[in-house]
Amino acid sequence: MGRILVTGIGLISAIGNTVAENRQSLTAGRSGIGKAAHLRSKYAGSLPFGEIKKSTEALMELQPEAYPGVTRTDLIALHALNEAISDARLSGADLRKSSTALISASTVGGMCLTDTMYADANAGTPTGSPYLSAYSNSASTLFLQSFFGIGGIVNTFNTACSSSANALMYGARLLQNGLAEKVIAGGTDSLAKFTINGFNALMILSDAPCRPFDINRKGLNLGEAGGFIVLEKEETIAPSRTVYAELKGFGNNNDAYHPSSTSESADGPFLCMQGALQTAGLRPEDIDFINAHGTATENNDETESVAMLRLFDKVPAFSSTKSYTGHTLGAAGAVEAIYSILNLHHQEVYPSLNFETPIEKTGLTPARAYQKQPLQYVMSNSFGFGGNCSSLIFSKY
Incomplete structure (x- = not known):
């Protein structure tokens, strides 16, 4: 069936706005977990978070025009996907082909704007809230499809913390079964009151930077990020293309x-x-x-x-x-x-x-x-x- 290869990667997280910045932090042992600067939550001052260092307004600079109802979740995804597409040297024509698939994942989706939507609903405006259509976890995928003109199969996964791993798995199967020639797969989530309050109710949020696998671990720190990977079958890749790795299993x-x-x-x-x-x-x-x-x-x-x-x-x-x-x-x-x-x-x-x-x-x-x-x-x-x-x-x- 041919090997499935990684030809592009894009990433934004608490430790960097690009793949290169993320790697610099990883090699230096530099964590991005700390006090949140952009999050609006009563827990922002008492709990540490892995917050992206860009404000929502700064992330909006990637948009050449205004899109109604766009959320921080969408903008994080846009940032990461833009880097992955550029890294893989995919043209607009490549993206519009019916053989190019976009498989994304999210759990928060537009829930990061639950308060705004609730206020809009109570305001009684005849048009309703512009964020209603952005509320589902699939809204960010549909935004990306529209923004980049993706022409092939588009799907969204929400299996909680395994969501974007499953998006990559599904994308690999599309390639194996001849249903796509290029797959862009990944996921996005932003910090949100909805998830912070939910995890806090489970009593698994730590009041200090997390300590994985330590006997004295106290719980997790919530973070936000977007990451996308371009997958292609080996036989379709030009010799000049960069190949990072093979998705083996x-x-x-x-x-x-x-x-x-x-x-x-x-x-x-x-x-x-x-x-x-x-x-x-x-x-x-x-x-x-x-x-x-x-x-x-x-x-x-x-x-x-x-x-x-x-x-x-x-x-x-x-x-x-x-x-x-x-x-x-x-x-x-x-x-x-x-x-x-x-x-x-x-x-x-x-x-x-x-x-x-x-x-x-x-x-x-x-x-x-x-x-x-x-x-x-x-x-x-x-x-x-x-x-x-x-x-x-x-x-x-």
Whole structure:
């Protein structure tokens, strides 16, 4: 069926407005988690967040004309997708072809403007709120389709924190089955009162920078980001094109245990990693590095560790880059896939931050220092609420 290759990447997060800026922060061990400057929430002054350093007004500068009802979620996606398209050297004609697909993901969508829409509704204006049509999680995808004139299959995933990993998986299957020649896949989410209040109700937000896989972890930090990856089959790529990596394998399974937790035996995480290895035709010992889901919550870090211990006779080096960006929800799978691609492209490992003491039950220690390291296969894990667990495997090209 031909190899599926990465020919373009675009990214904006709390640690950089471009892929290059993100890598600079990762290699320097510089976190973007801290006090929010643009978020309007009563928690903005008391909890740390992985906030993008651009204001919504600054992000709007990418728009050549006004689009009604555009949200911060949309603008973050626009920023990242614009970089990915430019990086892959896709022309307007390329984007308009029926063989070019856009598969995006989001959990927040237009919910970042819930308060504004509510105020508009109470104002009793005859036209209603311009943000009503932007409220769904698919609105950002439709905005991108319209903005860039995408001519092929367009779809949106909302499987919580595994959303954009599943978007990449779906995009790969479109290529494998001849339903697309180019796929742009990824995800976007902005910080929003809706999700902050929801996660706070679950009592899993930390009042300090998160500490993935540490015995004294207190919970996660919410973040915002947009990340997109251009995928193409090897036989359609011109020799002059840059190829960052190969998407070698993928797996998805549902833990079917609890709305927001994985089981103690970690069946979902174990099975999706196992499935990714099977589709890639690899053995556990072939994996050189894992970008772990690593949310720094009590449940996730322990069960992910259990799953790794079940699958690997010797757990490979791993880390959680959520200690840099916070948990970016629907964007997390794509963001961390890009970090995995950078691992391979530059042959380097980015450490987990804030780690001190292993979890007593599992005893695993993540990578703690940046280093150059030979890498052939990198696994990226994304586990969502409802037990939706996904793993991607990338290979050096």
